[in-house]
Amino acid sequence: MNEGARERILRRLSAARPPAAPPSDFDVLAKKEWPRPARYPRLRFQMESVRAEFLETTEAAWPASVRKFLATEKLSTMLYGPGTAAAERLEAEWRLSEGGPRLVPYDRPIETGDSKRQLFDEMDAGFTTTRGGIADTGGLILWPTPQEPRLLSLVPPVHIALLDTRTIYNTFWEAMRSEGWASGMPANALLVSGPSKTADIEQTLAYGVHGPKRLIVVAVHRET
Amino acid sequence: MRAEPGPHGFRAAASSALKDPGLRANFRRAMDGLISKRAAQFPDPAEWRAMRNLGAAIRARSVANLPALLERLEASCTRRGIEVRWAETIEEANGVVLEILRSHGATHVVKGKSMVSEEMHLNEFLEEHGIESLESDLGEYIIQLDGETPSHIIMPAIHKNRQQIARLLGEKIRGARYTEDVDELTGIARRVLRKKFFEADAGISGVNFAVAETGTLCLVENEGNGRMSTHVPPVHIALMGIEKVVENLEDVPPLYSLLTRSATGQSITTYFNMISGPRGAGEKDGPFSVYLVILDNGRSRISQDPELSATLRCIRCGACMNHCPVYTRVGGHAYEATYPGPIGKILTPQTEGVGARRDLVEASSLCGACGEVCPVGIPIPELIVRLRREAAEPAPGSTVAGAGTGRSRAESFAWWLWERAHRRPALYRLLGFAATRLGRFVPGRLPVLAAWTSVRTTPRPASRSLHELAKRAGVPHE
Numbered sequence: 001m002n003e004g005a006r007e008r009i010l011r012r013l014s015a016a017r018p019p020a021a022p023p024s025d026f027d028v029l030a031k032k033e034w035p036r037p038a039r040y041p042r043l044r045f046q047m048e049s050v051r052a053e054f055l056e057t058t059e060a061a062w063p064a065s066v067r068k069f070l071a072t073e074k075l076s077t078m079l080y081g082p083g084t085a086a087a088e089r090l091e092a093e094w095r096l097s098e099g100g101p102r103l104v105p106y107d108r109p110i111e112t113g114d115s116k117r118q119l120f121d122e123m124d125a126g127f128t129t130t131r132g133g134i135a136d137t138g139g140l141i142l143w144p145t146p147q148e149p150r151l152l153s154l155v156p157p158v159h160i161a162l163l164d165t166r167t168i169y170n171t172f173w174e175a176m177r178s179e180g181w182a183s184g185m186p187a188n189a190l191l192v193s194g195p196s197k198t199a200d201i202e203q204t205l206a207y208g209v210h211g212p213k214r215l216i217v218v219a220v221h222r223e224t
Numbered sequence: 225m226r227a228e229p230g231p232h233g234f235r236a237a238a239s240s241a242l243k244d245p246g247l248r249a250n251f252r253r254a255m256d257g258l259i260s261k262r263a264a265q266f267p268d269p270a271e272w273r274a275m276r277n278l279g280a281a282i283r284a285r286s287v288a289n290l291p292a293l294l295e296r297l298e299a300s301c302t303r304r305g306i307e308v309r310w311a312e313t314i315e316e317a318n319g320v321v322l323e324i325l326r327s328h329g330a331t332h333v334v335k336g337k338s339m340v341s342e343e344m345h346l347n348e349f350l351e352e353h354g355i356e357s358l359e360s361d362l363g364e365y366i367i368q369l370d371g372e373t374p375s376h377i378i379m380p381a382i383h384k385n386r387q388q389i390a391r392l393l394g395e396k397i398r399g400a401r402y403t404e405d406v407d408e409l410t411g412i413a414r415r416v417l418r419k420k421f422f423e424a425d426a427g428i429s430g431v432n433f434a435v436a437e438t439g440t441l442c443l444v445e446n447e448g449n450g451r452m453s454t455h456v457p458p459v460h461i462a463l464m465g466i467e468k469v470v471e472n473l474e475d476v477p478p479l480y481s482l483l484t485r486s487a488t489g490q491s492i493t494t495y496f497n498m499i500s501g502p503r504g505a506g507e508k509d510g511p512f513s514v515y516l517v518i519l520d521n522g523r524s525r526i527s528q529d530p531e532l533s534a535t536l537r538c539i540r541c542g543a544c545m546n547h548c549p550v551y552t553r554v555g556g557h558a559y560e561a562t563y564p565g566p567i568g569k570i571l572t573p574q575t576e577g578v579g580a581r582r583d584l585v586e587a588s589s590l591c592g593a594c595g596e597v598c599p600v601g602i603p604i605p606e607l608i609v610r611l612r613r614e615a616a617e618p619a620p621g622s623t624v625a626g627a628g629t630g631r632s633r634a635e636s637f638a639w640w641l642w643e644r645a646h647r648r649p650a651l652y653r654l655l656g657f658a659a660t661r662l663g664r665f666v667p668g669r670l671p672v673l674a675a676w677t678s679v680r681t682t683p684r685p686a687s688r689s690l691h692e693l694a695k696r697a698g699v700p701h702e
Contacts, residue, residue, distance in 0.1 A: 005310040012528070016527040017229035017530060018290075105507060120422050154455065171477065188498065200382075203254050210421070
């Protein structure tokens with residue numbers, strides 16, 4: 001029956017003679033450009049308007065900034081993905097002193113033992129890196145990996161995202177083209193621009209509906 | 225499964241909606257807000273025109289190459305481990321979904337927002353087969369609790385105000401107290417639904433764009449329920465209409481931008497989720513199985529007509545309904561169709577029969593607002609006029625569903641008489657004489673006139689026609 005449906009649909013579509021399409025002119029996107037120093041302020045402005053929060057820090061100090069933020073906000077557990085360069089920096093920071101917020105590795109499939117329940121019930125924050133940002137609209141680019149799984153940026157109530165401010169593209173279109181996404185899309189790729197929100201009740205904005213209630217962008221400024 | 229017009233028909237449903245001041249206030253407030261937010265997103269007319277031309281070109285390219293793109297999409301998805309199923313009708317699509325769920329022993333399903341699933345009446349179907357299917361988009365969740373259907377394709381619960389929602393949640397959710405605070409109401413839903421995401425055996429979602437080049441399924445959302453539904457359960461089933469395919473990955477950013485700016489006046493949504501396969505080797509979460517169900521349900525028939533195939537360009541932003549003076553006054557339920565508003569007026573008659581849903585093609589003042597704001601340039605008013613003609617008299621070689629079945633005897637007689645009168649001067653003069661001398665005696669309650677005179681004063685024709693007056697004044701005959 002199912003094979004039949006496919007053949008019948010395709011046969012009907014092949015019989016159709018819809019008008020030829022005009023050429024697609026992407027020039028309007030190519031023209032959206034900002035000088036490099038203007039990109040981060042633009043991204044920050046756009047994302048703050050949808051309630052993302054920013055921690056300004058440096059390459060040397062960011063792990064300490066994250067730890068301090070957790071302590072100040074009384075977030076006692078942060079889930080992170082071991083095996084990345086950023087993860088090593090976090091681990092090193094946490095080795096410096098005892099006590100304070102706990103750093104918890106996301107190191108096994110969620111089906112393992114009690115992992116899924118812990119992920120849902122016990123993690124105050126989730127930490128991920130990002131591939132970059134988008135100046136035009138605001139937004140972070142995330143490619144979940146075996147090291148940094150999908151739910152790390154979704155289930156804990158606070159998402160802390162590390163952004164290298166040198167990796168901000170003009171547009172989403174520019175990012176995917178210059179990185180050649182079309183020749184190797186991961187199983188999951190994401191844009192994230194703020195904490196989860198809804199306007200389904202009387203168009204009144206409410207934050208923190210299903211996903212994270214807060215998005216903290218750890219903006220790392222480097223010497224260039 | 226509405227093959228027939230709803231139980232009342234648009235006219236009756238609209239007139240009862242018009243008598244509900246609360247409903248009208250809810251829609252007026254929401255639509256005014258959406259109109260101004262959208263306008264703020266397109267401050268530069270040149271940019272708007274260029275973006276719209278690009279969006280229209282990309283979607284026209286999709287529609288022009290549907291069979292090839294769908295086959296390419298299937299091949300790309302299959303290569304990435306997404307299993308593709310095809311369904312010609314909603315019955316077939318429901319059957320396919322049920323079969324997949326049964327093969328995984330799934331009894332609890334969470335759903336992200338999907339208009340195709342509304343077309344399928346999937347929740348009812350699954351419930352009938354012993355599977356709990358829970359909507360997780362906040363608006364969809366609210367109306368599911370109340371046993372309703374969406375009144376807007378983007379904001380399904382927009383017909384309700386916060387007091388109504390507060391009462392509903394207070395009544396239906398155990399342990400929830402009555403509150404009109406939107407943050408608290410949202411918090412109640414979060415608590416209930418997080419548990420459901422955790423427990424679900426499978427997640428079902430729609431698809432905003434499906435990329436033939438890469439086998440990527442794109443989902444646009446703000447709440448995170450779409451990501452929850454597609455990443456947490458071990459099985460993910462995505463549902464799409466055949467028209468959702470686009471050729472290349474780079475076609476996605478402009479369409480995404482047009483969609484969010486037109487729909488809710490956002491430059492970008494909270495999440496843009498691109499899925500190109502199930503959990504891979506070494507990954508610690510994500511579904512083990514991903515399925516894509518491709519539904520026709522009358523769309524391939526629409527593609528047969530060169531003019532009407534533009535209907536399939538639609539990216540479901542809802543801007544046409546937000547700007548529609550008819551929709552704003554009567555709300556979405558009066559249309560008694562899955563897709564209300566202007567896009568519904570051209571889509572529903574083509575899938576359910578233009579004669580059976582003639583009420584919809586007539587429910588327009590042809591003001592043109594829908595066509596002006598459409599981000600992919602669908603000439604909705606022109607298509608409405610075309611469908612009005614098709615309802616009464618099919619164009620030669622017409623492929624429109626139910627073409628010619630909407631013809632009424634009174635209408636046919638009126639046009640017959642009009643044609644005769646304009647071909648025979650004697651008859652024309654006789655009718656003109658009758659209209660000017662006797663017109664005022666025609667009772668406004670006559671069947672066809674009553675629709676006009678029930679809300680307006682009965683027009684009184686002048687006692688002499690312009691023709692006669694001109695002749696008497698000695699205006700020379702050309």
